[in-house]
Amino acid sequence: MEVILGHLGWIEVICGPMFSGKSEELIRRLRRALIARKRVQVFKPVLDNRYSADEIVSHGDARMKSEVVGSASEILARLDWRTQVVGIDEANFLGQDLVGVAQQMADSGKQVLIAGLDTDYMGRPFPPIPDLLCLAESITKTLAICMRCGNPAKHTQRLVESEDLIVVGAAGVYEARCRRCFEPGVPKQEYLDFARPRRLNSTASQPETEPRVPAER
Numbered sequence: 001m002e003v004i005l006g007h008l009g010w011i012e013v014i015c016g017p018m019f020s021g022k023s024e025e026l027i028r029r030l031r032r033a034l035i036a037r038k039r040v041q042v043f044k045p046v047l048d049n050r051y052s053a054d055e056i057v058s059h060g061d062a063r064m065k066s067e068v069v070g071s072a073s074e075i076l077a078r079l080d081w082r083t084q085v086v087g088i089d090e091a092n093f094l095g096q097d098l099v100g101v102a103q104q105m106a107d108s109g110k111q112v113l114i115a116g117l118d119t120d121y122m123g124r125p126f127p128p129i130p131d132l133l134c135l136a137e138s139i140t141k142t143l144a145i146c147m148r149c150g151n152p153a154k155h156t157q158r159l160v161e162s163e164d165l166i167v168v169g170a171a172g173v174y175e176a177r178c179r180r181c182f183e184p185g186v187p188k189q190e191y192l193d194f195a196r197p198r199r200l201n202s203t204a205s206q207p208e209t210e211p212r213v214p215a216e217r
């Protein structure tokens with residue numbers, strides 16, 4: 001944001017697939033706010049304990065201390081009234097309630113920086129990011145590198161068998177894919193050892209000529 005008069009609040013959204021640098025960008029912006037001597041609070045959902053319990057951590061290992069919340073409304077409960085900048089990582093784990101919470105904070109003069117996945121493992125818009133994009137003053141879409149072909153990647157490819165909307169994981173569970181290489185859900189044409197359903201493991205003597213696809217459920 002360039003011209004700021006008084007205590008103007010706003011919402012900035014950083015969204016894109018996994019591995020696209022959302023956390024790195026959020027940490028970069030929050031560090032700049034700290035350099036500007038602003039009062040900063042950082043939150044992450046309790047579900048995201050992949051790398052650290054009390055820090056937001058990027059896949060490139062950039063880190064920043066954060067408070068852990070179980071829900072979007074807990075952010076309001078924990079908010080210090082003096083805080084000027086609020087950072088929230090992994091917004092996709094906090095659900096639609098984050099929309100009202102972010103609006104309330106921005107309306108009360110806080111600068112709210114939110115990072116999260118914009119689409120799920122099926123390529124569908126992933127709440128609450130779609131609504132936040134409409135309400136934000138600033139939006140940034142980050143792209144990763146497709147692990148298949150090296151093109152810019154906007155999708156998060158799930159590599160393990162599950163139909164749950166949320167499966168917490170990083171490398172080995174997900175990878176970035178471009179529009180062309182993305183296969184909604186789980187890759188079917190590829191026989192990944194770690195993605196092999198249990199009952200296929202028990203038929204280890206499958207002939208080589210069998211199609212290299214997991215069995216239908």
Ligand code: ADP
Nearest residue numbers: 018019020021022023024058059060144145176
């Ligand atoms: P996000 O928050 O979007 O998941 P991070 O900020 O945690 O992303 O991590 C970004 C870092 O991940 C990159 O700087 C790079 O070091 C690493 N990385 C791993 N796989 C990829 C990929 N396929 N494309 C781009 N960066 C990747």
Ligand code: ZN
Nearest residue numbers: 146149178181
């Ligand atoms: Zn690709």
